[in-house]
Amino acid sequence: xxxxxxxxxxxxxxxxxxxQDAIVDGRMAPGSKISEPxxxxxxxxxxxxxxxxxxxxxxxxxxxxxxxxxxxxxxLTLEGLFEIYYVREALxxxxxxxxxxxxxxxxxxxxxxxxxxxxxxxxxxxxxVYYQQGGDLDFHFCxxxxxxxxxxxxVFWRDLYSQVRMYRAQFGTAGPRVTHALTEHRHIxxxxxxGDGELAELLMRRHIRQSRLNAxxxxxxxxxxxxxxxxxxxxxxxxxx
Amino acid sequence: xxxxxxxxxxxxxxxxxxxQDAIVDGRMAPGSKISEPxxxxxxxxxxxxxxxxxxxxxxxxxxxxxxxxxxxxxxLTLEGLFEIYYVREALxxxxxxxxxxxxxxxxxxxxxxxxxxxxxxxxxxxxxVYYQQGGDLDFHFCxxxxxxxxxxxxVFWRDLYSQVRMYRAQFGTAGPRVTHALTEHRHIxxxxxxGDGELAELLMRRHIRQSRLNAxxxxxxxxxxxxxxxxxxxxxxxxxx
DNA sequence: ATCCGATAGAGTGTCGACAATATCAGGCAA
DNA sequence: TTGCCTGATATTGTCGACACTCTATCGGAT
Numbered sequence: 001x002x003x004x005x006x007x008x009x010x011x012x013x014x015x016x017x018x019x020q021d022a023i024v025d026g027r028m029a030p031g032s033k034i035s036e037p038x039x040x041x042x043x044x045x046x047x048x049x050x051x052x053x054x055x056x057x058x059x060x061x062x063x064x065x066x067x068x069x070x071x072x073x074x075x076l077t078l079e080g081l082f083e084i085y086y087v088r089e090a091l092x093x094x095x096x097x098x099x100x101x102x103x104x105x106x107x108x109x110x111x112x113x114x115x116x117x118x119x120x121x122x123x124x125x126x127x128x129v130y131y132q133q134g135g136d137l138d139f140h141f142c143x144x145x146x147x148x149x150x151x152x153x154x155v156f157w158r159d160l161y162s163q164v165r166m167y168r169a170q171f172g173t174a175g176p177r178v179t180h181a182l183t184e185h186r187h188i189x190x191x192x193x194x195g196d197g198e199l200a201e202l203l204m205r206r207h208i209r210q211s212r213l214n215a216x217x218x219x220x221x222x223x224x225x226x227x228x229x230x231x232x233x234x235x236x237x238x239x240x241x
Numbered sequence: 242x243x244x245x246x247x248x249x250x251x252x253x254x255x256x257x258x259x260x261q262d263a264i265v266d267g268r269m270a271p272g273s274k275i276s277e278p279x280x281x282x283x284x285x286x287x288x289x290x291x292x293x294x295x296x297x298x299x300x301x302x303x304x305x306x307x308x309x310x311x312x313x314x315x316x317l318t319l320e321g322l323f324e325i326y327y328v329r330e331a332l333x334x335x336x337x338x339x340x341x342x343x344x345x346x347x348x349x350x351x352x353x354x355x356x357x358x359x360x361x362x363x364x365x366x367x368x369x370v371y372y373q374q375g376g377d378l379d380f381h382f383c384x385x386x387x388x389x390x391x392x393x394x395x396v397f398w399r400d401l402y403s404q405v406r407m408y409r410a411q412f413g414t415a416g417p418r419v420t421h422a423l424t425e426h427r428h429i430x431x432x433x434x435x436g437d438g439e440l441a442e443l444l445m446r447r448h449i450r451q452s453r454l455n456a457x458x459x460x461x462x463x464x465x466x467x468x469x470x471x472x473x474x475x476x477x478x479x480x481x482x
Numbered sequence: 483a484t485c486c487g488a489t490a491g492a493g494t495g496t497c498g499a500c501a502a503t504a505t506c507a508g509g510c511a512a
Numbered sequence: 513t514t515g516c517c518t519g520a521t522a523t524t525g526t527c528g529a530c531a532c533t534c535t536a537t538c539g540g541a542t
Contacts (some may be wrong), residue, residue, distance in 0.1 A: 288527085
């Protein structure tokens, strides 16, 4: 992830990256106050670039700011997590439909290779933690990229990606879902390879919806009851052989 | 649109509003360079708040910026317009599904009143220009609001709304579609009133898709051919009696 | 005549300082 | 003791100035 050229970007850009990483992986606790003079002193910069970085973090939803009061690291709520799932279901569903139309054969092949690598890595270790943290988002972002829709890519990258990573780092990820998610991913790639945008969208939406329901079951069983039992399958998280 | 309290916001906020309006309605031409010292002199402020406003405009997609080079008003392209339609189809479709679950009876009644007012205004004048410019977006934003999904509302407001207004002001809006759009709006409200989220989403997505196809036919007939003739209806923009 | 390099200019990035506002502690009155 | 008012303090908002980068023009060489 390191930038090959050391100082081709502006100072505010680097501050934004550093603060984003610090917030995402929890070094800056959610809800903690962000003092401009203190942070400027710590990073050895002036308040100008720091303010710019903070404002960009605000656009990413990682910090909340009030005029004349200051900025705080965004609080994580279950409600906010589930809201993001709904937005992702809509956005990534559409991305999948478009990817089925626009992705090249080599891109689909790359996607298949990614899934194979993840499967091998998952078979190797007992607790597939690493996979879900990075690989899953890699898969989703590849499909977003394949949609060829710059606006969609921009919205996902700026408004969703960092916050999804932050929620993952804080709340962790589900256990038995990951292996099932892999087969769902494979079916999605199959639909994309067939150029079946409608099916690809449907599968992606169901995939994200299942992820949300899984999270709701694990984190907030009360909320899961709002879904009117879409399938009578008693163990939907289990994998068929 | 005037703020009732004269100076309850910060200076950068007001600059952001002013510049946003100027860009949206075309007073600042697309592609024109934004010189920080010049704009600062014109508005009688320093470069600090101006830079903050420009950065927020960049987040809204109204301005593109390159490090050490400067900012320009975003160029409008047909491709960009159509890309936004796809994102809106996904996002507002989901918003409609959620609105069907969460909107209160009084909100639905308000929506019906809005539609009636627009119908009356449209019957009054021959060329229903005013309606489409403001009222249509009012309708869509009411539904977005009714989704009760703060993240969805935030994304729509920050990343889509201003650019949609800008494209409308520059390219204008279609003629014979507006009356058809009104009946589509009514059907959507009916589905929401019934609490039928699935139908509401389907209708909203079809509505936005039709708007996109209409725009593609009018602005870029070549692009419209990429859609595989979804219906053999020779005049789909015409209204049934 | 065309292409390349140097130089001047403008503009952006960054900094430190001042002014305005919110927060908090302390004192006073009921 | 509790509530409110007042002042002190720290933080944010804003400003002007300096340093560095990119762009464009001009001169010279091929």
